[in-house]
Amino acid sequence: MAIFAKRKRNVPGFRVTLSVTLFYLLLMVIIPLSGLIFKTSELTWTQLAHTLSTPRVLAACRLSVGAALAAAGVNAIFGTLLAWVLVRYKFPGRSLVDALIDLPVALPTAVAGIALTAVYSENGVIGRLVEPLGWQLAFTPVGIFIALVFVGLPFLVRTVQPVLTDLEKGLEEAAHTLGASAWQNFRYVALPQLLPAILTGSALAFGRAVGEYGSVIFIAGNVPLVSEIAPLLIISKLEQYDYSGATAIALFLLGISILVLGLINFLQTRLQRYRQNLV
Amino acid sequence: MQDKAVTAKYSLAMKDSQRMSLARLHKWVPALLLGIALIYFALVLVLPLVTVLAEAFAKGVPYYFSTLLESEALKAMQLTLLMSLLVVPLNAGFGVAAAWLLGKFRFPGRGLIITLIDLPFSVSPVVAGLVFVLLFGAQGFFGPWLQSHDIKIIFALPGIWLSSLFVTLPFVARELLPLLESQGTDQEESAIMLGASGWQTFRFISLPQMKWALIHGVILCNARVMGEFGAVSVVSGHIRGQTNTLPLLVEILYNEYQFTAAFAAASVLALLALVTLVIKRIAVRHNHG
Amino acid sequence: MKISLRNITKAFAKTPVLRGVSCDIDQGEFVTLLGPSGCGKTTLLRILAGLENPDQGSVLFDGFDAGQWTIQERRVGFVFQHYALFPHLSVYDNVAFGLRMRSRQQRVAESLVKKRVTELLQLVQLGEFTDRFPQQLSGGQKQRVAVARALAIEPRVLLLDEPFGALDVHVRQELRGELRKLQQQLGITCLLVTHDQDEALAMSDRIMLLNQGLIEQIGSPDHIYDNPSSIFAMNYLGAVNRLPAHLLKPEKLGTEEQIFVRAHDLELFPAVSESQQAQIQTIVPRGGFMQLDLLALGTLFSGPLRAEIPRDRWESLGLDRGHLVSWKIKAYKDFQPRTQNEPSFA
Numbered sequence A: 001m002a003i004f005a006k007r008k009r010n011v012p013g014f015r016v017t018l019s020v021t022l023f024y025l026l027l028m029v030i031i032p033l034s035g036l037i038f039k040t041s042e043l044t045w046t047q048l049a050h051t052l053s054t055p056r057v058l059a060a061c062r063l064s065v066g067a068a069l070a071a072a073g074v075n076a077i078f079g080t081l082l083a084w085v086l087v088r089y090k091f092p093g094r095s096l097v098d099a100l101i102d103l104p105v106a107l108p109t110a111v112a113g114i115a116l117t118a119v120y121s122e123n124g125v126i127g128r129l130v131e132p133l134g135w136q137l138a139f140t141p142v143g144i145f146i147a148l149v150f151v152g153l154p155f156l157v158r159t160v161q162p163v164l165t166d167l168e169k170g171l172e173e174a175a176h177t178l179g180a181s182a183w184q185n186f187r188y189v190a191l192p193q194l195l196p197a198i199l200t201g202s203a204l205a206f207g208r209a210v211g212e213y214g215s216v217i218f219i220a221g222n223v224p225l226v227s228e229i230a231p232l233l234i235i236s237k238l239e240q241y242d243y244s245g246a247t248a249i250a251l252f253l254l255g256i257s258i259l260v261l262g263l264i265n266f267l268q269t270r271l272q273r274y275r276q277n278l279v
Numbered sequence B: 001m002q003d004k005a006v007t008a009k010y011s012l013a014m015k016d017s018q019r020m021s022l023a024r025l026h027k028w029v030p031a032l033l034l035g036i037a038l039i040y041f042a043l044v045l046v047l048p049l050v051t052v053l054a055e056a057f058a059k060g061v062p063y064y065f066s067t068l069l070e071s072e073a074l075k076a077m078q079l080t081l082l083m084s085l086l087v088v089p090l091n092a093g094f095g096v097a098a099a100w101l102l103g104k105f106r107f108p109g110r111g112l113i114i115t116l117i118d119l120p121f122s123v124s125p126v127v128a129g130l131v132f133v134l135l136f137g138a139q140g141f142f143g144p145w146l147q148s149h150d151i152k153i154i155f156a157l158p159g160i161w162l163s164s165l166f167v168t169l170p171f172v173a174r175e176l177l178p179l180l181e182s183q184g185t186d187q188e189e190s191a192i193m194l195g196a197s198g199w200q201t202f203r204f205i206s207l208p209q210m211k212w213a214l215i216h217g218v219i220l221c222n223a224r225v226m227g228e229f230g231a232v233s234v235v236s237g238h239i240r241g242q243t244n245t246l247p248l249l250v251e252i253l254y255n256e257y258q259f260t261a262a263f264a265a266a267s268v269l270a271l272l273a274l275v276t277l278v279i280k281r282i283a284v285r286h287n288h289g
Numbered sequence C: 001m002k003i004s005l006r007n008i009t010k011a012f013a014k015t016p017v018l019r020g021v022s023c024d025i026d027q028g029e030f031v032t033l034l035g036p037s038g039c040g041k042t043t044l045l046r047i048l049a050g051l052e053n054p055d056q057g058s059v060l061f062d063g064f065d066a067g068q069w070t071i072q073e074r075r076v077g078f079v080f081q082h083y084a085l086f087p088h089l090s091v092y093d094n095v096a097f098g099l100r101m102r103s104r105q106q107r108v109a110e111s112l113v114k115k116r117v118t119e120l121l122q123l124v125q126l127g128e129f130t131d132r133f134p135q136q137l138s139g140g141q142k143q144r145v146a147v148a149r150a151l152a153i154e155p156r157v158l159l160l161d162e163p164f165g166a167l168d169v170h171v172r173q174e175l176r177g178e179l180r181k182l183q184q185q186l187g188i189t190c191l192l193v194t195h196d197q198d199e200a201l202a203m204s205d206r207i208m209l210l211n212q213g214l215i216e217q218i219g220s221p222d223h224i225y226d227n228p229s230s231i232f233a234m235n236y237l238g239a240v241n242r243l244p245a246h247l248l249k250p251e252k253l254g255t256e257e258q259i260f261v262r263a264h265d266l267e268l269f270p271a272v273s274e275s276q277q278a279q280i281q282t283i284v285p286r287g288g289f290m291q292l293d294l295l296a297l298g299t300l301f302s303g304p305l306r307a308e309i310p311r312d313r314w315e316s317l318g319l320d321r322g323h324l325v326s327w328k329i330k331a332y333k334d335f336q337p338r339t340q341n342e343p344s345f346a
Helices: A002-006 A014-042 A045-053 A055-088 A094-100 A109-120 A125-133 A141-166 A169-177 A182-210 A230-239 A243-278 B002-010 B016-056 B061-069 B071-104 B110-122 B125-136 B143-148 B157-167 B170-183 B186-193 B198-227 B230-236 B246-255 B259-288 C041-049 C091-106 C110-123 C139-152 C169-186 C197-203 C221-226 C231-236 C311-317
Strands: C003-012 C015-025 C030-034 C056-061 C077-079 C157-161 C189-194 C206-211 C214-219 C240-244 C258-262 C266-270 C277-286 C289-297 C303-310 C324-329
Touching (some): A014 B110, A014 B125, A055 A094, A055 A141, A109 B246, A109 B259, A125 B016, A141 A182, A169 A182, A230 B230, A243 B110, A243 B125, B016 B259, B061 B259, B071 B198, B071 B246, B125 B157, B198 B259, B230 B246, C015 C056, C030 C041, C030 C197, C041 C157, C041 C189, C189 C197
Parallel strands (some): C030 C206
Antiparallel strands (some): C240 C258, C289 C303
16 A cells, blocks of 8 residues: 555546556455355365356357357458458448448347348348348258357457558558569558558457357257357356356356457557557 | 579579469469458358348348337346346446556556456357356355345346346446557656546546446446356246346247247347447547557 | 755665755856766756755745745746646647736736737747747747747746757757846846856856766856866866876976876977877868877887867868878866865866
8 A cells, every 4th residue: 555655646536546447346346256166175176177067058169169260250350351441442332331330339239130031041132132042041050159249340340440540641652662462462462561450350250159048059050069049048048047057167168258358458558559669 | 603502592483484373372462361351251250140030030120129119028128127237337436546546556466456357358259158157056155045035146137137246247347448458657746646536536637537438348248247147047046027138139030930020039139239340449549549 | 036955865766866055146147057977057948947845955935935835835947858838728728828827916017918929029039920829930940939939037047957858959059148148138047058168268257167966166157267176177168188298397207197288288299209299090171170180109108199289270280191290288287186175167
């Protein structure tokens, strides 16, 4: 506490904001999460391992993580492309497109869920197109993947856009005068500078997608071992009063969240450092 | 002899025909990229949005309005609104305090506080709901005590309130922090030197400059509160007419195959989302102006 | 009102920044805090303002220990390097800010506020700009607003932290003159931090030269220039040549002693065989005088020399790069070795 007392602070409000922040965080974050930890302590390692290794749980976790990874990957490519197009090109309706990028963040997940189902089910606009080919999109893992693409898109575009905007035009012009083609320019000059942002955006999208519930629950088949996502399994276990089981899976998801959070913080410090160099 | 070979190897000169066809290709590249990007955009974002509205009005306009005016729907809207009023001001107040603390001061433990604030944002909403069930549910930590005092948190409004508070906690703080960090402390020091008290400095100098970032954070927080589904789903018990928020109502109607009604309710939320985006656009423009 | 600094000592994270600074400043004086970066001058200014607390020592206003007061009670005017104008307030509201904040406790009528603000803006020649906003002003104009704003609260002393650093040369010189005139007109005590010796020489009643947290020398510009108390002081205010002492005092031959000659104290004349000679290496025209780098070629001394001679003298010599020229020492200083911590006052 001495450190907090000695420093002279001319900006007002240190003690007030510190107390308010700590109090609120204690009440709203630390205590609730410790409820989880508390429940965890009731589990033994063997119980935990047992729950997590049942086929159904394994399948659900694998599906959640796998679909999230795939969706993040697709968004990494097309999200970057969208960001590129929004920053570099002028076209009619650009403002509108830019504003709508945030739709998945502003739209309630349940609304997104039923809307996506309507589009990709057999009678839906897209579903109808691929039905003759024998493909089924809704109610399969593919449907889950599509929903997670929807959910993750803004994270990539919004993380890459500012970096792209700040890119020194001069570097690409210099490369151009030195004889680089447009592709080489992108590949060797722009892309390396964008990479931290793309990775951060992908990490954010992945983190969000792994635990996503509302957008996915309608379009997923929810068939155990095939198209059941981890969050749904948690709810199922809760309804059966299997609190330990639910907690075990929750811990797995929480662990992934913390890992991703750590990764993002690491990438963002690198991103910060890089952006400062650009200026 | 060797010179010629070397020159040939490193020569950047292209044959004229090669150069011309490449140039033609180059002209089309931007258009191609634009096309692909816009198709992706339309497929992923626009299509679902349009579908909500199309399905909502599938049975005609009168049906649309009669669905929304049913008591269940009205109660759901009321509850959603109530939650918003109870959550957003609290998280906004916290957000200002936390962003101020983290943006204007340096102290040991600062990084930890930032991580704690980010945590609700990165946790699955179902896990968020579970956490409160583990705390206040019948078999939870406080379960027995609550039961003996006949207080209901889970499967009742307080539970919805608390889980919404948890899930939207970071929004305002995250919006304000970069702004406060980049502003530095010169202006506050200046105001203090001119004789303003701490509170006057905050009220007349700092707060006005936070205005648009604050608005931005508040509407994002609001959108998330009104649309929260996963956490509330776990905590509410889906008791019709009592603990159903609008998103939960959408789910119930959908699961009962009342598709049009479900989409009608969803359209209200979609409209809210669009309004959020518009306000966000205005706020962002003011921030940069 | 007299300001006294008594043994101000301050360290940041184990690095000492000020190591016991003491001096007295009289009402109406214009004192410049001059020194290289890291010498502690900005820290000293901030301690005076109350923005930092000294680890040891005290600041006295007319004998009262200002450490007992809050920053607001000190009533010190501060002009920041980057102005720190409030971007959401107009020029008028910026200048009125200090008066309005006080009025909550001391009820200054709005009409009085208006009178004072208008007066001040006239004083800094911005009378027409009352409704503009900071983003619409040039650097020089912003600086004037910052000064007017600081003066509005009738401060005991006006402190300026490198106020002209971000401005271009002409604006800087113009504002320098105006600030000095204003200060004399109002009779207000003024402390200005700068690393630019020309600025210090042009504006000050006294210069406080700081080096590594201690006062190297304090005195009027003329005094420090003509009677520097140390090599550092001499070097800081102008280019100095270090030459062996035996050039002028043959008895010193064999010793390591040096004498110090200012660049303009070297006299140049057409080469004659019996004198010290040097070859002209570089010629830099600097307005009214020429700055020359020479290479001395002599038995008594050989090495680089820096000379500054008036332009008309140079033209009458009619020389160019590579030519030989004879040189002579017009005046010099020698310094007795002295202990590190001895400041000198004048």
